[in-house]
Amino acid sequence: MNRMPKYEKQSLSDRVVAHVKEQILAGTLKSGDRLIETDISTHFRISRAPVREAMRILNEQGLITFSPRKGNHVIEMNPAELMEAFEVRASLETQILRKLLREQRIKETDFQQLAKIAREMNSGEKRGVNEAEKFFLLNSLDISFHKYLWELSGNVRRVQILEGLFYQLLIVMNEDLSSLGVLEKKAEEHLRLVEVLRGNDPSAVVRAFHNHIQDYVKVTLPREEQNFCLDC
Template sequence: MDIIPKYEKQSLSDMVVSYVKNRILSGALKGGDRLIETDISSHFNISRAPVREAMRILNEQGLIAFSPRKGNHVIEMGPTEIMEVFEIRTSLETQILRKILRKQMIEEAHLHRLTEIAIEMKDGEQRCQNEEDRVFLFNTMDLAFHKYIWQLSGSVRRAQILESLFYQLLLAMNEDLSSLGILELKSEEHLAFVEVLRENELSAVVHAFHTHIRNYVRATLPDEEQYFCLDC
C-alpha cells in the first residue's frame, strides 16, 4: 500500500507544488537537485505553463531557486544558513506556544488530536513498503503535529512562515536521513510533549520544545550545535 497520496481535486499548478513537496517529505529531493519542467509536465501529461507557475510559487516559499547554469533547482544551504532557519523556526514557534498557553487556548480535544497524530507516526509504519514511505510517513506526521499547534494559535502569518521553514529544514536533513531519528522514539518524544502541554506550565513547555529542536540541530549540525541560539 503506497502511503504517498494521489493528486486529485487541485489546480494543475497546486498539483505540481504538492508533488514537489511530497518528494521533499519522502526524502527523494535534496539540496541542489534539478527540477526539469519538461520532465514534470510529461509526468503529469500537462503543459509547461502550470509547471512554471508552480516553480514560481515554490521559489516564493524559499524551496527552489533558479540559476542560468542549473535552471530550477532545490535550494542549497550551508551550515550557517541551516542554523539560521533552525533559530527562526524556534523563535516563531516559541511565540506561538507562549500565546496558546497564556490565552488558555488548549482544550482536551486538541490534546487528543495531537496524541492521535503522534501515535500514527509509529503505528503507520506497518503500511510502509519501503524507506521512502517510512520517511514520508514520519515527516508528514511531524508536520501535521506542529502545524496543528500553529493553526490552533490563530496566527496565520506565523503558520505560513513556519511551514516554509519546515520544508527548508527537511531539505537539509534529507542529506542524511538518519538525522530524522527512529519512528518509535520520535513518536514517544511527541507524546511526551503532549503531556507537557497538558500540565499547562509555560516554562516547562518552552523548555521541552527547545530540547526537541536542539535534538534535530545536534543530528543535523553536530559541529555547530554549541552555537545554536535559542533567544536570537
C-alpha cells in the first residue's frame, strides 16, 4: 500500500499521524474507536511524547476527540454534522473548480495525470489482496485525485480544510464500507470528471461534481439526502 499522500516532514509524530490516516483509508478505523497512546508508542517503539503530539495534530484536524476520562477516540458525527461536512466540502471544492476553469490552470499534462490516477483505481481491484488493501487503494487514489485539483488552485487554506473534511467523511463512511463503492465504478466516475473538466464548461463541471458528491450523500444519509445543498 504505497499511495498514501506524501508529507513534507517525517518526524516521529508525523509517522504516527500518517499511520492513523492509513488506517482510516483502509477502513479499519471507524467512528468512536479508541486510540490508546501506550499501544501506539509500543507499536512504533517510541516514547509517549511524539504520540501525544500526533494526537494533538489529529485533534486539530478534526479526526479525533479527547476527554480526560475517556482518552482519545476517533470522531463521531450525527447526521446534521455529517450533512454540514458534505456541504462545506462541496462548496469549497466547487469554488476551486470554478477558479481552475476561470484561470485556465488545468493543462494537458494535468489532465493526463488525473486520468492516470483514475485508471489506477480500475487496476486496483486486481492489486488489492484483501478488502483492507482494496479500500486503501480506492480511498488513497480518491484523495490523490481531488487533492491534485485542490493544489492546482494554489489555495493553501482551502486545501487544508478539504483534506480534513475528506478524512472526517471517510471515518463515518467506514461504518458501512459498501458506501465507498467499488474501484471499477469509481474509476469510471473520475474519468468522467476528467472529460467534463476538459470541456471547460463551468456549469457542466459543477453539475458533474455535485452528482459525484451526492452519490456519497445518498448512501450515507438516505433520509436527509433531499436536503443536500451544493453551495450552502
